[in-house]
Amino acid sequence: MLRFLLPVTLACSVSIAHAQQHEDSATLRKLADDVLTHSTAYANLKVLTKEIGGRLAGSPQMPKAEQWGFKALKAAGADTVYLQECMVPHWVRGDKEEVRIISKRRDFVPPLQVLALGNSIGSGPEGITAPVIEVASFADLEAKKDQVKGKIVFYNYHFNATFIKTFHAYGDAFMYRAAGASRAAKYGALAVIVRSMSHAANNFPHTGAMRYNDSFPKIPAVAIGLEDADKLSNRISDDKDMKIYFRTTCHFLSDTIGHNVIGELKGSEEPGQVITVGGHLDSWDVNEGAHDDGTGCVQSIEVLRAFKALGIRPKHTLRVVLFANEENGTRGGQKYADAAKAAGEKHIFALESDAGGFTPRGFSFTASPEQRAKVKSWAKLLLPYGLYDFDEEGGGTDVGPLNEHLGIPIGELSPDSQRYFDIHHAQSDVFEAVNKRELELGAFSMAALLYLIDEHGL
């Protein structure tokens, strides 16, 4: 009998698969329609960016942002909303940075547009006056190491325009910001000026976190705008006697208490199993933290709102996490993973949005080949929404510890990356730089992926 039964079983399962795919397609369409017509993401973002603004961990804006997140998650329809306490670093910028060219020439040179790098120390209240040496790369630094002592090192490494995905250019240039100070201090440098990691056709400096290597003296560090970087480079080759006056007053205060803000939709079948989606609530102090990462926060909240509004009760518990601290530490993500591990929670998947609120193109993953194959089996369902790119390695800083400590697969929304480094960590990262539909399509994409994972596992 077996050989007669098999084809029937096969036909049944094909037909069930077909019906399932039809239902998935209809659910995705409903999600898209709802998000594109009823989303609160853009309005939520406006409050976060315009009424609260920049919200570095430890700043007075931090608790305001937490309260905002709490209310927004309640309003979106979360079953429960709670705060998860988390110690966060407290770095402050201090006075406006001052970096000037000192020359015997009589021409007026306006102060250079710079921003102290996050986590860097100040120069001391009197500032530093010293000659400057330009290096094109770390290799160039090594070649010139005997000329560095007592000088300010200017890293003029250019953001590489030939990478199609701009995050690859960031990956390529990032080490100059992160490690440039200590690498120069090793050879006796007094301070560093780092060319901003950006393609922007303007002069805004782009800050961002740096880290000291404890083996070498800590020296102050700033990022410089692209136009001023070019001017400085020209000046250096042209005016051999010039010096730089360099003053920053940034410093650390004691760690303080922040919170991950968490909202849940309890799972209907497996409430003990968690699917996480989130963005980070903190931002740099010099802008409104719109694309970085206000958009990730409001998109994550929007996923929950849309599920709730459409009566899509997930099988597993959907947990939205607004992480406390990503920019100058990863304390939010670390705390969340530590707590999950300590409580013996079972996690299915964690998704992050922290690459800007631009039109989505797909998702990056840190996952097994089988898990990637499963995502690709949904490609036809996702293509009508412009989602086609699932091959990138990634997953995001905040959900990273869940992968490291619990071994669970993680992913990150991959928006179009062309404009991200125009505004990243610069004063131009404001609400007006976010497009409503692009933001909403990102939120929909996240909801679609999480619906499919909740429904079919990963």
Place this chain on the structure above:
Amino acid sequence: MLRFLLPVTLACSVSIAHAQQHEDSATLRKLADDVLTHSTAYANLKVLTKEIGGRLAGSPQMPKAEQWGFKALKAAGADTVYLQECMVPHWVRGDKEEVRIISKRRDFVPPLQVLALGNSIGSGPEGITAPVIEVASFADLEAKKDQVKGKIVFYNYHFNATFIKTFHAYGDAFMYRAAGASRAAKYGALAVIVRSMSHAANNFPHTGAMRYNDSFPKIPAVAIGLEDADKLSNRISDDKDMKIYFRTTCHFLSDTIGHNVIGELKGSEEPGQVITVGGHLDSWDVNEGAHDDGTGCVQSIEVLRAFKALGIRPKHTLRVVLFANEENGTRGGQKYADAAKAAGEKHIFALESDAGGFTPRGFSFTASPEQRAKVKSWAKLLLPYGLYDFDEEGGGTDVGPLNEHLGIPIGELSPDSQRYFDIHHAQSDVFEAVNKRELELGAFSMAALLYLIDEHGL
């Protein structure tokens, strides 16, 4: 012997195909590197938009734009550059439009933000004062046709946010702008106000061409900004006695002489066979014509510049055409196709860029299934550049006549469409709305497709 020879032949052709693909891949990479580091597209666009600005056919800016195009094509390295004379319509906007609510109430209502539709007639110098009737659609107009006589019809048809590609929303709403006046005039309306075809979260009205049906009286027509459309709708339901004062002074002058601006790289093997690439030089008068269609012009010029700079001499003649008149007529494209037909020219393919200078996602085509299959055979070469969408029907207004009259396949660059209708035909379509890298990636994409078609045919 045949059966021993066959595998060898097959192996050879596979290996040749492999080598060819490798060479194509390397050429595309060279094109991308060059365009992303040496493009003149953004600088060219700045001159066209900032120094010349809006350039409606017949305007004083039109000949300036032609001269700009001529010089830019020379500078890009064209073998020959010439002007193709073309009669163009000459419509002028006249005085600033005035559309106001007239009410017995004492509240101050600012004038409504409107723009006369292109090709519409004026209201007469005294203007029109009449009651207003709102309709949600043409079906609604038909239902209310007995109430229309002597009134101003307000088409409040909403741009549909649930289309993922915004051009589908435009296709859906377009007829209200194009045909709304005559449809309302049929029932005795005196003028029409049309809700702007846009998703923009602001109040800029979006103009665009309309056409009269000669069977009915010609009546004046304006587009209204989205915020004012909502205000007007609220007011209508709330203030039954209100009227509208409506004054426009736009009108046609006699047709005048314009030019298609054409630059060529002569083909090395088939100089008599032409591949065309272009955008339209004209724009609306109310903005800088940046995305519409300055970007298409500078991208087309960039294709030629990159080929020339890299020593890629096309087999067929590459012809860049900056079309004289698209916005309120298609005289440029018609003229070009008529002249090609009259001269008995052989054309291979024509590509247009007129959907904005945003990050490219692929191309639309009007082509045979075999030609589409050929494009798809290059999918692996194009995917690393974010190009994946080749299924859309399309081809563009300016190259359309080549398809109609000569039957040749045509295509159009498909950029990400989310932001296009924020700025389309509104005063916000300015240089600052264009991102340098997005513009350049579009230009590269056009160069890549044309290189493959030139090399392998279509």
